[in-house]
Amino acid sequence: MRTAEQVTFGGAGLDRAAKVRNDPAALAAALAHDDAACVLLWRGKPLVEGERLALVPMTHPVLKKGFKGEIEAPVFLGLETSGAPNFAVDISGWEPEGQDISSLGSFFDPSEQTHPDFPPGYVFAELRRIMFALSPRDAELVATAKAIVNWHGSHRFCAKCGHASDVSHAGWQRGCPACKAQHFPRTxxxxxxxxxxxxxxxxxxxxxxxxxxxxxxxxxxxxxxxxxxxxxxxxxxxxxxxxxxxxxxxxxxxxxxxxxxxxxxxxxxxxxxxxxxxxxxxxxxxxxxxxxxxxxxxxxxxxxxxxxxxxxxxxxxxxxxxxx
The missing domain is CATH 3.90.79.10 (Nucleoside Triphosphate Pyrophosphohydrolase)
Structure with missing residues (x-):
């Protein structure tokens, strides 16, 4: 199709920099980069500001609280054209006190949740509801982040022997310490x-x-x-x-x-x-x-x-x- 690139989540040329995933020194440098930031997810909903994905600096206080999510370590997503690294972080263990969560998981969740560590206007919103308004770059980042975090949530155990598996390769692989099987994100x-x-x-x-x-x-x-x-x-x-x-x-x-x-x-x-x-x-x-x-x-x-x-x-x- 002549306009195929225009489909939502169609991509904006994210440099996934796969070589960083299994290089501990490169990964540590990426995490420590001054401009390192993450897509923040809560129960499948990304943090947004208006119609923009809200990338959160890796030094933000919310990331130091250790909220248990689908994966308890940042997933390396790739590099911006500027060289700034992007990650995905899940904080699904956070409980939004006094906020409506009755429609979570519904086909079209209209609710928004606010976190006390972010200023007004920053909300967790259902991706289906906002996806058409995102820029190609934001859409590619959030689609990648959401899919990989979803995979970790449903693949905690080895499909070969049933033993609990370990996260490796900056979130892009899981390994079984018992039978040594390697598991990769599913599409x-x-x-x-x-x-x-x-x-x-x-x-x-x-x-x-x-x-x-x-x-x-x-x-x-x-x-x-x-x-x-x-x-x-x-x-x-x-x-x-x-x-x-x-x-x-x-x-x-x-x-x-x-x-x-x-x-x-x-x-x-x-x-x-x-x-x-x-x-x-x-x-x-x-x-x-x-x-x-x-x-x-x-x-x-x-x-x-x-x-x-x-x-x-x-x-x-x-x-x-x-x-x-």
Whole structure:
């Protein structure tokens, strides 16, 4: 796609400086760098100031309190163009006294939490709600930080023998002291597809989604399966629609918790929908004219796709005829 770089979390050329990860001296120098800073996470929510990611200096008092999180040491993310190192730090053990946390973990958490060590305007906010407003650099940093911290939270034990594993390589590896197995951050490949037939696009909604929310169909790629085969299988399983030609369009890192969305388009060979009730709550064909109403916020049934999600990106380019 001519505009593929514009997808949220699409990257801004972060220098990940992987050679630093297993170099104790280089890592110590990075931590001690005058401009070293971190993406601060609390229960999956990044610290932000307005529509900007709030990078916290590694000398900030909050980092000296030792709050227990998904990982108890900074994860090295990479270097700014200036050479300043960036890290990810999780303080999920902090308890926000007297603040609303009832919606934590919900699909669209509207709550914000404030920490007493930061001035007014600094809040922990749900990434899904703010992702579209972030700069490419902030989006890449926070997506990387959130995904790697999520991985540590679910991979504390060796998958081979069950023994507690140890963090190594500045947070980019875990090693088992018992069986010596090495474990690396996991990324789950997912296909998300713009399925069209003539002037219409196939849209579906999952159970539990907010009222009026529809999106492109999506599903995990299975072992031994190509991207194209996964597109055809998932669409057939979920909606009963047979798909012919499939083309890859663009990808998006998706840290909810740690996926790589592979955006594709496919040509439908059939049009009669037969929803799998376990997979979808509903699926419908939407014409281009109707989708224009959706994007304008004027459709009586369908809400616009969330800004920042690759589904919004694909549909927007379909409407603008800029997929190729």
């Amino acid at each position: 789950d490949p997912v296909v998300i597809m713009l399925i069209t037939h003539g002037n219409s696009v196939l849209m579906g909604r999952s159970h539990g989604w907010p009222q009026g929310m529809y999106s492109c169909l999506a599903g995990f790629i299975e072992p031994g399966e190509t991207i194209e085969a996964a597109v055809r299988r998932e669409v057939l399983e979920e909606s009963g629609i047979k798909v012919g030609k499939v083309e890859y369009l663009s990808s998006q890192p998706w840290p909810f918790p740690a996926s790589l969305m592979m955006g594709c388009r496919g040509e439908a060979l059939t049009t009669e929908i037969h929803c799998d009730p376990e997979e979808l709550d509903d699926a419908i064909w939407v014409t281009r004219e109707e989708m224009m109403q959706v994007f304008a916020g004027e459709h009586p049934k369908i809400r616009p796709a969330r800004k920042g999600a690759i589904a919004h990106f694909l549909l927007q380019n379909w409407l603008a005829d800029t997929l190729d």
